[in-house]
Amino acid sequence: MSSPTLTDKVAKLICQDILSGELKPNQKLVVAELKEKYNVGASPIREALIQLSWIKYVKLEPQKGCWVAPISKVELYDLHESLKVVSSVLLEKSIKEGNEGWELEILTEFHKLSRFKFQGENFNWQEWEERQEAFYTSLLSGCFSKNMLEFFTDIIRQVKRYRRISLNHSPKNFSELFNLDEHEKIMKLTLDKDLDGAKQQLAERVNRMMKEIESTVDDIEMT
Template identity: 25%
Template sequence: MDNVSEMPSGASSSRIYETLRKDLVRGRFVAGEKLAINALKAHYDVGLSPLREALNKLAAYGLLVQENQRGFSVPRLSREELEDIAHLRLELEGMAFERAVERGDDRWEASLLAAAHRLKRADKTVDKGDVWEQLHTQFHRTLVAPCGSVWLIRFIEQLHDQFDRYRRLGPNPPLIRQALDDQHHELVELALKRDAQAARALMDDHIQKSFEVALAHYQQHT
């Protein structure tokens, strides 16, 4: 449980939930690890009630496993799960992006260009750490924002968190990372051209490439 994010004293359930969610996605806890409640209380400087509420929410979200009378543990990793997550991303995220391209307005175009600019600037100025990850997440959220379904966006964000548990097991090879970064720019170009079919095809390829990276990381850890 090393290098876990710090929490301010008196943290609320929502704040501890968000901090723990990020730590779980980042891989700050080992897959399969049982979480010690007292250790979490001490490290995050949080009371038992808000901590348990956050842990219950994370279990319902799928980032923790709740065991009857035995507390909480970090979900194990498996190739079958990763393949399932990637398949669902292809289906849901591809559909959402296709809808977004068809329905997005001028404000969406402006937001997309801004998100892409921030991400591209970060590609050149920062390591692929937390700052880049936040901008990357915001970029992908913006891509699908006008799809017209709140639930679809919720499912996609949940899949991203699960997928990132695998993707962030290790650094991406430079050539693959560059190819994925280039595709971000190409996705924006196709969105602005309103070419929904080509946009979805490129999104599918982007997710597939990301899956191959995540699978390689998983195999290195098994």
């Protein structure tokens, strides 16, 4: 068995290539080809693919092989509804149960997010999305509900794959999502304990994000 460190490294490399679009949805993943591409042995490749199947980035079929996970509007709609429901519940619980430490974490993550400036085609979308994800996770983490937060993280991981695939297909689509004023409004409503306002603003954010992704899924499925 290969070392966990090497397996994790290979899994990260494959994951990055899936998110960047170098490895496309439904693409067959052949161990021999991946060995050459990443310059490692077969064992860490196979173990990495199993890891990626756990987070639904890779589809494994016994005796048949392995593929990059497909995309579809059906799955996207399911992710959309799941994200709206779980984020709304977590936000409500956080507003009711969050303490000063939670409030400080929100302010800290928003500050990190606000340090970024939109720079067109040269903008570092990966870094932006990591900071954006950290900000929204901080908003919802005040509820101290481990299982629900893990479910939220799983949904976000799947949405991220769709977002990155869509962005790679149509880079200009996401410029409107770079809106610090909108993030700041959600933050202020949350910290002011405005439950209805915060939930509505967050739902609108999720809807806009999903609409941007949906606009390219049909084209991607046909390519």
